[in-house]
Amino acid sequence: MNTILLLLGIIFIGANLRAPLTAVGPLIANIRTDLHLSNAIAGTITTVPLLAFALISPLAPKLAKKRGMEQAIFLSLFLLAAGMILRSLNGITLLFAGTILIGCAIAVSNVLLPSFIKTKFPRGVGIMTGIYSVAMNLFGALSSGISVPLSEWHGFGWKGALVFWVLLAVIAIIIWIPQLVKAPKPRNWKDAAFESESIWKSPLAWKVTIFMGAQSLIFYTMMTWLPELLQLRGYSNNAAGWMLSLMQFALIPVTFFIPVIADRMKNQQPLAIITAAFYFCGIGGLLFTNQVLTIICVIFIGIASGSAFSLSMMFFTLRTDNSGESAELSGMAQSFGYLLASLGPVLFGALHDLTHNWTVPIIMLLVNILVFFYAGLGAAKPGKVHNHAKAQ
16 A cells, blocks of 8 residues: 555656646746736746756755655645745745745755655666656646636636646645655765765766756757747647647657666667757757648657656666665756756747847757757766766
8 A cells, every 4th residue: 555655656746846837838928917027037937946946956865864855855845835826826026936936846856756766666767767757747738738728717817727736736745644654764875885075076977967957958948938939930829838738748658668768778878869869850840830840840859858858867867876876966967957957948038039030049959959969978878977986
């Protein structure tokens, strides 16, 4: 019974890691109009959580050392629920305060969940990573697709559409309670074979970090700007939101199979190469305005995003020897990676403002894919981060 509750807990935690964020994109225009925000300030609503990820991710392993993984994840769920309620109250200040809390909460679970899975399911890392990734992306896709219809349902408005997702956090909190009862005492990770200070000296750790950051930059840039790009090409607000959902639905099967496949391969370079190819074709195809081609491109971007994210999560476990190392690498990669990702939507929008077209911003993403490809070749090679650090 406890195993079933543990599995359900992981699934519902995964469900909470994207839905609160992906609900915002299709509603940006409503939020901007209601609160009289400028385009620049409205754009920061999607950037603020990424900055929170960057700042909080290195602290998540320290919280787990002090309180234990189970309790740290539990606290993050409470913080997440509070943030979702807060941002749906009146005023710009509460909107951003709640958004910051949401970013901090998701950062903790983002970092700790891969290492928690490594601890609880050492022989099933691939399939468990796939399961929680599917939950995360499924609810992320649903959130993008139904946010606008929810806001139009019985006068819900954008506030009601955003606070609706607090239900997921409440369910996750209830299901996670049994894990607190049976949680072991916090582990002293300082006794592990790898000290956190040396991880920053590992070339392999940096390749994993850049790989993580480059794929996050593409994903969150598309989350922010794909609806706007499509609307300017004749799509309605609702249709553009569903295209964003299509991108996320396309990545769902991939996020299950890629971790399972990667876990059985000694060298994941073929997966990194295929992923980069899908990215390049998908992003490059957006240079053309044909609607059928656009649909194919959105699906390709979704497939590449699912593969890239799954590989990133797997590298946290495949390139480390224990849960302590996994948490440290996850914290490093997600900290620097999301800091890099936060630049994507801003730079993409700035290039569009400067050039008054989408060509230069899309070329910027194509250059980023080359960086992703190079980092992926290194991160996908067999090895452990502590061996690389000690070699320095």
